[in-house]
Amino acid sequence: MQTKSVRRWVRVVHYWLGAIVSLQLLVWLVTGVYFNLTPHDELKGMVYNHSHHIEPKALNIDPERLLSAEKVLSQFPNNTVEQLKLQMLAEQPVYLLDEQIQRYQHDCQEQSLRHAYSGNLFVIDNQIAAQIALGSYMGPGKIISVNKLATASDVWPKQCNPMWQVNMADNLETLIYINAVNGQLIGHKNQQTQLADLMFKLHFMDYLNQGSFNNPFSWLFAVLTLLLSLSGLYWVIENIALKRYRVLFKRGRSETAG
Amino acid sequence: MLLLALPILIWALTGSYFVLMDLGYIRSDHVKPVKVNYLSLSEFNYPVADVYRRYPQAETISLKNLANRNYYQVRIKGKTLLIDASSGLLVNQLSEQQATAIAQRLQHPQSIASDAKLLRVTLITEHPPSELAKRHLPVWRVDFDDSASSTVYISSSSGEVVTRRHDYWRLFDLFWKWHIMDYDDGEAIDNKLLLTAAMISIIAVLAGLFLVWQRRRRYL
Numbered sequence: 001m002q003t004k005s006v007r008r009w010v011r012v013v014h015y016w017l018g019a020i021v022s023l024q025l026l027v028w029l030v031t032g033v034y035f036n037l038t039p040h041d042e043l044k045g046m047v048y049n050h051s052h053h054i055e056p057k058a059l060n061i062d063p064e065r066l067l068s069a070e071k072v073l074s075q076f077p078n079n080t081v082e083q084l085k086l087q088m089l090a091e092q093p094v095y096l097l098d099e100q101i102q103r104y105q106h107d108c109q110e111q112s113l114r115h116a117y118s119g120n121l122f123v124i125d126n127q128i129a130a131q132i133a134l135g136s137y138m139g140p141g142k143i144i145s146v147n148k149l150a151t152a153s154d155v156w157p158k159q160c161n162p163m164w165q166v167n168m169a170d171n172l173e174t175l176i177y178i179n180a181v182n183g184q185l186i187g188h189k190n191q192q193t194q195l196a197d198l199m200f201k202l203h204f205m206d207y208l209n210q211g212s213f214n215n216p217f218s219w220l221f222a223v224l225t226l227l228l229s230l231s232g233l234y235w236v237i238e239n240i241a242l243k244r245y246r247v248l249f250k251r252g253r254s255e256t257a258g
Numbered sequence: 259m260l261l262l263a264l265p266i267l268i269w270a271l272t273g274s275y276f277v278l279m280d281l282g283y284i285r286s287d288h289v290k291p292v293k294v295n296y297l298s299l300s301e302f303n304y305p306v307a308d309v310y311r312r313y314p315q316a317e318t319i320s321l322k323n324l325a326n327r328n329y330y331q332v333r334i335k336g337k338t339l340l341i342d343a344s345s346g347l348l349v350n351q352l353s354e355q356q357a358t359a360i361a362q363r364l365q366h367p368q369s370i371a372s373d374a375k376l377l378r379v380t381l382i383t384e385h386p387p388s389e390l391a392k393r394h395l396p397v398w399r400v401d402f403d404d405s406a407s408s409t410v411y412i413s414s415s416s417g418e419v420v421t422r423r424h425d426y427w428r429l430f431d432l433f434w435k436w437h438i439m440d441y442d443d444g445e446a447i448d449n450k451l452l453l454t455a456a457m458i459s460i461i462a463v464l465a466g467l468f469l470v471w472q473r474r475r476r477y478l
């Protein structure tokens with residue numbers, strides 16, 4: 001009597017879990033197949049981005065004019081600089097100073113850029129942003145417009161700095177994003193990544209646009225799907241134990257129980 | 259169809275692990291050294307300009323504090339050189355002591371337990387374990403005896419913590435291989451086995467949906 005009610009209960013649970021989870025299961029499978037079939041470069045907006053194809057350029061500096069590290073650091077009298085980096089940005093030598101290195105999305109980078117000769121603040125204006133963007137671009141298009149975006153953007157949920165959006169005239173409608181504080185290339189977006197980002201959002205159930213699969217929808221549906229699989233497994237084992245599958249082979253029907 | 263029970267169960271199990279374990283915890287992103295080493299003005303007698311004159315091919319020159327000493331890290335053709343900022347001497351290989359000191363800065367309540375002991379410190383110059391990319395070699399491997407078997411990998415040429423692992427992260431890596439059904443190196447998401455299993459599973463789910471509809475009177 002006891003086992004019979006357990007069996008009945010497992011079936012009811014399996015039925016209702018199946019009814020609830022099946023649509024999301026389809027979404028997971030279809031998006032999974034999409035990830036399987038789509039080239040990596042298309043998923044990540046790398047088709048016209050050649051930052052991974054070229055060798056980084058060497059510094060091009062007049063060492064006589066270079067401001068010393070002490071001089072740059074003396075502008076931060078509280079000794080709050082973790083790291084100082086001499087690099088080229090839009091063909092100009094700059095010092096990048098990290099006051100707090102980003103390790104998690106909510107503790108934002110506090111960085112500043114200084115001219116490596118004068119020590120003055122190096123501002124990423126629209127021209128510099130356009131130059132950096134073009135340096136990463138290997139598509140056929142020209143720049144249509146350069147726009148400044150505020151901190152929060154749905155396109156890059158994890159970015160916490162203001163950014164420049166450089167709009168290219170090409171067949172993929174490429175948009176190039178530059179961090180307006182440190183001048184780093186954030187990435188390219190285009191028609192291909194629009195689809196890819198939607199697919200990631202659906203696969204991760206990231207309906208609140210947090211850029212993460214650690215979210216309440218995922219938690220709930222993951223557990224429900226696990227229970228669906230386990231109740232199904234229980235049912236299969238029960239069918240094997242009661243030799244129901246032999247009946248199936250003889251009759252050629254999948255009607256077992258339930 | 260019964261054969262599909264296995265991949266579907268694996269996807270559900272591994273997927274649940276991914277979403278229920280915070281990725282930030284897995285990747286140890288929230289963990290920073292408890293005391294940040296800020297750059298102090300005192301110790302770099304060797305100027306940046308001299309580093310540049312010595313390595314005109316350098317792509318970037320960074321100045322940072324590692325284990326209470328200031329160093330330049332010179333990025334040059336995919337490699338990083340380490341130069342003592344007070345003497346200007348090239349550090350060919352970080353000492354075991356220095357590597358240990360860098361790793362131990364990650365020992366605090368939110369990270370590797372403070373009372374965890376050093377299990378061993380090993381220099382790896384070839385045949386890296388699968389959790390360490392070959393391009394990082396040579397590295398110091400620092401193992402702790404905490405409950406999660408934490409390991410910190412520190413480049414012996416640059417002094418950077420190149421990667422780290424603990425058992426929950428290692429399980430994540432293993433589950434990732436299972437999730438994308440790539441049983442050799444776990445990197446190729448575009449494999450045929452995954453495609454086949456996913457396609458047949460779509461048919462299975464559609465069949466399930468049909469059954470849900472067909473048997474609605476039995477369960478409503």
